[in-house]
Amino acid sequence: MPNQVSIHPALDGGVKIGQANFNGGTLVCACVDRPVKVAVKGTIAHNHACGCSKCWKPKGATFAVVAVASHENVSVLENGDKLQVVDPDTLIQRHACKACGVHMYSPVERDHAFKGLDFIHPERFQESGWPEPTFAAFVSSIIETGTPPSAMTSVRGRLKELGLETYDCLNPTLMDVIATWVAKKAGTLKEA
Structure with a gap:
């Protein structure tokens, strides 16, 4: 019987493999x-489920779905006047819509x-086929947002069922970077 822990609406039904192109x-x-x-x-990279307390999560989600793109490849097309930086003191300058709260970039x-x-x-793309998440980061951090420590074994089990290796920081490749x-x-x- 599959683990019924909810991770994120885009992942709960199974991780959908993205298009290579x-x-x-x-x-x-x-x-x-x-x-x-x-x-x-262009392409996006390092798509993952993120349990940190700073990332935007849709209603009912325990984890965010987050990837990266090169800054020069990201531009506001419409209604940029609705954006504000959530916390100017953080390393990652999260630009969120003032009306709905979604972090846009x-x-x-x-x-x-x-x-x-x-x-x-990436789940905010109007296009389908974005690269699937390949790991889960900052898993223990969901305790900071209200998940009971007693649920962590079930949460990690569900992430593994979804094929997402779990880390309490970033994955080894990003930690090496x-x-x-x-x-x-x-x-x-x-030299590197």
Whole structure:
């Protein structure tokens, strides 16, 4: 019998495999009147389920679905006047619609390994076929948003049923990117 823990509406029925040739599209907020639209050109990467307390999650979701795109490939198409930065003090500058609350794009602008990337929520694409999530990050962080610690075994079990390896930080590839950037900046690593 499958585990009935709800992860995210786009994942609860099973992870849908994306199209290998998905080349971007238009993200649309949840507003009926004057929705914010953001163009994303090219591919997106590192799509994952995120349990952190900062990412936008649709109603009823325990996890967000988050990927990254190159900053130069992200542009506001319509109704940018409805956007505001959620918290200007965070590394990831989450630009949300003031009316519906959906985070539309979230650039990293400070000196960091992820500088030049924008975090996006691919389920907001009006086009289908976006790359599927391949792991779950910051899984333990869902406790901070109200999930009882006693539910964590079931949550991790459900993520594994969906084929998503679980991490309480980012996956090893992204953690290596951060550590490499830190080591180069400190001068302890000359070549990567």
